[in-house]
Amino acid sequence: MAEREVFWNISNHWLFYFLSAVAMLIFIGGCYRNIYTWFKGWPFEGRPDAGAVVGALVKNVFGNAKIFLDDIFGGLTHVFIMWGFFVLFVGTAMSAFDDYIVHYLRGGVYKAYALSLDIFGLVFVAGVIMAVIRRYVIKAGKMNNRSEDIIVLLLLAAIGITGFLIEGFRFVAQPPPWMNWSPVGAVLAGVLGGKATVWHVTAWWVHVGLSLFLIGYLPFSKLFHVIAGAVNVALETMPPDVLTLEEREKIEEEFSRRHIIAGDACTRCNRCETKCPSNLSGEALSPRAMNQRIKDYVKEKYSISRMVQVMLKKEVPEMSREGVFKGEEAWMCTTCRACVEECPLSIDNLDIIRGMRGLKVEEGTEVPAMVGDTLESIFKYGNPYQGQKNKRAEWAKELGLKDIAKGETAELLYFVGCGASYDDRLQKIAQSAVGVFKKVGLDVGILGNKESCCGDPAKRLGEDGLLEEVISKNYELFEQYGIRDMVMTCPHGLKMFREEYPRYQKKLEIETEGTVNPQHYTELLARMLTEGKLKFSKELGKRVTYHDPCYLGRHLGIYEAPREILKAIPGVEFVEMKRNRRNSLCCGGGGGRLWMEEFEAREKISEMRARDAAEVNAQVLVTCCPFCMSMMEDAVKTAGYEDAIEVKDLLELIEGLL
Ligand code: SF4
Ligand code: SF4
Incomplete structure (x- = not known):
């Protein structure tokens, strides 16, 4: 009956057990040392949701889903190594169980077991070879090579190859009738020769020595990501x-x-x-x-x-x-x-x-001077533009807008944001917003001079004290005027109100009677488009591309709403830039950089983005974030595309077409 003697041709079993114990002790000590350092950080709050964790582990750990994004070769390489190694590891554990506890690897079960291990062994070795090619031949992704990278790859390759050599020499010395169920070993047996029992025992000890070394080395190398990576994926669901x-x-x-x-x-x-x-x-x-x-x-x-x-x-x-x-x-x-x-x-x-x-x-170390000025301006004036508080609503004075802070009522608050309130160019976005809202029949009001910064710059620049003050004041304001539904032109503010405010409200124990429901104007208008309430009466007749603002796209997952509106405009030739949606390139203005000096660079980030638009011959570069507008309008000028590309907020584009 088909089966295999585990320690065939091997003596001095005590040495194997001794080395295994040493490797396990080193492994446990190394893991303890790493996990000990984890607890030297401040603790996180709450617990991850079990369903979300299982989903994330299945998708991103076992499925390697994110590795495959834009890199199929890299994804296959990792899947081959990971799953090959995993099956070989499980196979070794099954063999130990069979030898020490219940002898079940016999007959058909053994044949299926032997065949599976050979297939996954091949997959594993192929994965390691692909990794070497990817890292050292193709040099994909400007990888940061250290000596441990080649050590790990050579170690894995040697373990895989010696595993097959053990099998091959065993078949040379004592060919069993079922050896074709181990096809790699059978092929090797056809080419190997010499003193097979001596070579077998040599390959066995080399294989065991390297495998045990790998176990001990794991916590001290990047291979520890097999444990820490899974923990990180689980924690990132929170x-x-x-x-x-x-x-x-x-x-x-x-x-x-x-x-x-x-x-x-x-x-x-x-x-x-x-x-x-x-x-x-x-x-x-x-x-x-x-x-x-x-x-x-x-x-x-x-x-x-x-x-x-x-x-x-x-x-x-x-x-x-x-x-x-x-x-x-x-x-x-x-x-x-x-x-x-x-x-x-x-x-x-x-x-x-x-x-x-x-x-x-x-x-107070290495804080750029302009960052200090920006934070001070928010503290003093309620905006990062050094604008006077009583000038905040100047942009709207000819528009006959309702001022909720003066007792007028409206169904929807338009939270304007600092950029569109104070920056001359960005005020045009706010004015277009009011024009569009009126045309589609929305009952909108503003908070006038009572409106204040949403806190985005304080959050991104790391000024927690100021941030908490801004959040508390805004909650007071919303409560005072009964603000519930809100539309916004700035994705940064939307991120604050939708995601950050509820977290801080809980932490700061701010009590409110109701909750604020903020939405970006593209979400609102896309819904109205579906309901037939947003209709275009004129054609545009231009080639248009869309720049995804990072805070609308990657931060809040709103990719389609602006595209749906754009594509619905008659006479629009819509074209995507090469980098779009989750792969979109930032305009360079987020994270408070709008208020910082330029850093030393080869090229401005915004000019790289302007080039993306020029490469697809866009006549209009549309965005829906005031920060992106500021950055991109400058960039098309400085990069030399001023005569070819117009930069517009989506609201400015559609205002005249309704
Ligand atoms: S953080 Fe580390 S693991 Fe994640 S993409 Fe960067 S280098 Fe890779
Ligand atoms: S600028 Fe670089 S480091 Fe910062 S969020 Fe974007 S990709 Fe990450």
Whole structure:
């Protein structure tokens, strides 16, 4: 009957058990050390929802779904290695169970088992070869190579190949009648020869030695992502932590548990960097490098040698955070979320960078002067534009709009936002919004001079105290005037009201009688279009492309509503830019960068985006975010496309066509 003796031709079993015990001890010690450092971060609140965690694990861990996005070869490489290794590992465990507990691998079961292991063994070796080609021949994605990368790949390849050699030499020495159920071993037996029993025992010990080395090495290498990555994917089903100023002042930890786990989860695959607009423009920011610097700092701070020195009460020098902290990179982030979208393990580098900004603001170190001025302006005037409070509604004075703060009533509040209130160019968006709302029959009012900043710049720039004050005041204002339904032209404000405010409301225990329901005008108009309430009466006759604002698209998932409206305009020739939807390139103005000096770069981010529009011969570049409008209108001029491309907000485009 088909079966296999596990320790055939192998003596000195005690050595195998001894080495296994050593490897397991090192593995457990390494995992303990890593997980110990996780608990050196501040704790997260709440628990992930079990259903969401299972869904995320199935999709992004077992299914490798995000690895396949825009990179089929990379996805296949990882799937082959991961699933090949997993099946071989399970096969080894089954063999141990068969040998020590119940002998069930016999006859047909054994044949199916042997065939499966050979197939998945081949898949595994093929995956490792593909990884070598991808990393060192094709050099996909500007991968950040370290010596551990080649060590890991050679180790995996050697384990796979020696596994097959053991099988081949065993068949040479003692061919069983069922050996064709192990086709790779059978083929190898046809080409191998010599002193098969000697070669078999040599290959066996090499295979076992390398496998045990891999087990011990795993927690100290990037292979630890098999554990930390799954934990990170599970945690990322929860919204980012909200740390109030009061909490921040009490805690001693510098980073959150989630940030530290993210460092261990990161495989340095560099996908984040290849999509980061700042990095693409030649600026110094690398989300991968920043994440890894935090990891190295935390690991050093809680290294075994430092801990032993503390235990022996020796003088231990203070750890300097300068290596993690120094430099302007944290300010270069546009908070576009491209890195989060791209990361196979959903690492939220954006939240990590925001945490770093928070520490810088708290310590007052390396905060650009203009950031300080912007935050001060919000504190003093309720807007980042240094605009007087009593001038906020000037843009609307000829429009006969209802002012809810003066006691007039309207079904819908138009929350204008700071840009469209104070910036001369952006005021035109607000004026077009009012024109469109009137034409489609919406009953809209504003809060006039009572309106104040939504807090987006304070949130993105890491000023928690100011942010909390802004949020509390806005809740008071909404309660005072009974604001419930709100339409907005600014996606940054929408993100604040839709996602951030409810989180802070809970944390700051702000009591309100009702909830605010904010929506972007594209959501509202797309709905009206479906209901037949938005109708166009004129043709445009132009080639139009659409720039996805990061806060509307990647942050809030609104990709289709603006496109539906655009495509419904008669005479529009709609064309997508190469980078669109989740792959869209940021305009460079988010994350407070609108109020910062330019950083040293090869090219401006906004000019790269203008080139995207020029490449598809667009006559009109449409967006629906005031920040994008500011950035892109400048960029088409400075990049030399002024005569070819007009930049318009969608509202400005449709106002004259209704
Ligand atoms: S953060 Fe994610 S995308 Fe970036 S290098 Fe690490 S694993 Fe790759
Ligand atoms: S959020 Fe955008 S700009 Fe910031 S690090 Fe990620 S990809 Fe780069």
